Amino acid sequence: MDTSVARAFSILEAVARAPAPVRLSDLAHDLALQKSTVHRILKTLSALGYVDQEAVTDRYRPTLKAWEVGMVAVRNHPVRRAAAPFLTDLQTATGETVSLTVLSGDDVLYLDKIVSPRPMKFSTQPGSRIPAPLAAGGQAILAHEPEAAAIVRRVAARLLNRRDFDSDAFLRQLLVIRERGYTLSRPEPDVVAVAAPIMGRDGRAAGALTVSGPASRLGETEQQAAIEALLLACARLAETVGQI
């Protein structure tokens, strides 16, 4: 286990995570590393183009190289590639925000998103993650996940008392969702989200598509239309994903 490599990545993550350019001393302090070590690694990262240094303050900030590297990987992501056209179709069909999520650990990761041109509250952005049970897409995925119980248990422990989350009730709910083929949830008051799983060949969900919007625009009839379009898109997607 190359310690130097592990440190380099923890430094890069710390620099990237910081909302403003960060100083060497703070990095060294926060990561419990020697200043000279952090300095040497930062110079290496800078030579590699992952980090640069503000001219005046000597503070360090991330470049966009890590993003570029990540973007080529995400562009090659098979599910994302397959789902991309369906995302745009769903967006034009429903007029609302459409997003693609995949399971990553106990969280759901927003891989892609096409936002509604119509006004919408702040929402999760691509690249962000939230505990799977708390997202409509995550529920759709968990409904077909063998390890769902373990995930739900761990998430419940993580959330603790942040909100009243009943694991057992949630697991029962997953059975209903599995039976029905889609989720309809209200993550926040005035927000409606419907999601359906993209089934892979192994019987697990390779991801989920979600349509979300304000309750004022998504009435009964609009919800039904969205669900129908969603299920159709996911069924078609399952065919192409199954071939991978």
Added chain:
Amino acid sequence: MDTSVARAFSILEAVARAPAPVRLSDLAHDLALQKSTVHRILKTLSALGYVDQEAVTDRYRPTLKAWEVGMVAVRNHPVRRAAAPFLTDLQTATGETVSLTVLSGDDVLYLDKIVSPRPMKFSTQPGSRIPAPLAAGGQAILAHEPEAAAIVRRVAARLLNRRDFDSDAFLRQLLVIRERGYTLSRPEPDVVAVAAPIMGRDGRAAGALTVSGPASRLGETEQQAAIEALLLACARLAETVGQI
């Protein structure tokens, strides 16, 4: 210069770049490294969550962690943050594809993009880069760039004879663009792109906004409307960017 760190990043980049999961031997061969070295570093990267190994074939593939790290950095990007609302406004106003680019080396990097719901050819995606002089946004930026001449010269050398690119004519063209305040170009037959610079306080362009679409939809009147909206957005943006 930590050799181990540099090697780790070159390995990560190689794994990310590969369109399909890659084998250890190929990595070692391509990067001219010892198999055992590549193996050790891959195990480290795997422990850090940047890479994982296919169960059956033992091949290595990138995870989405590099992307996540990059995304938080790009979300904190000041120009992107400031420009985001203007992008959506421009998209709804013009109905066409709107993108935000910044200068990165001699290239222009696509930081953000809102695609038109209307049909459009394949186009550059966020995270990709192309030589600045070849993009409308790049021309808008270069028109205010002190080092434009050097960049144009280097790009011309890089392109060589790939297309007939006249550096001197292009530099003269930049003066016109600077004077006019925007670019109107036809990067491909049947595609029209208009771009304007987002001026920073130092007199250089912090980025550029571009509206692009098929020539069939962007006639004289639509072009004029797009240019007007573009210039207004860039002017407003310059105010907020100037305060950073």
Added chain:
DNA sequence: AAACGCTGTTCCGCCTGACGGAACACGGGG
């Protein structure tokens, strides 16, 4: 069936190169 070539993996001795404490240069504040 046995030898081969390929894969990913592991072992281990050598020695380089990372480590970290200390000293340095610069800069603003008290």
Added chain:
DNA sequence: CCCCGTGTTCCGTCAGGCGGAACAGCGTTT
């Protein structure tokens, strides 16, 4: 003017990365 903070550099020590070689497993070839 000194002190505390910053980022930077130096250098002796020694751990840990390096890489050659050997290993185990699998398919194909002979």
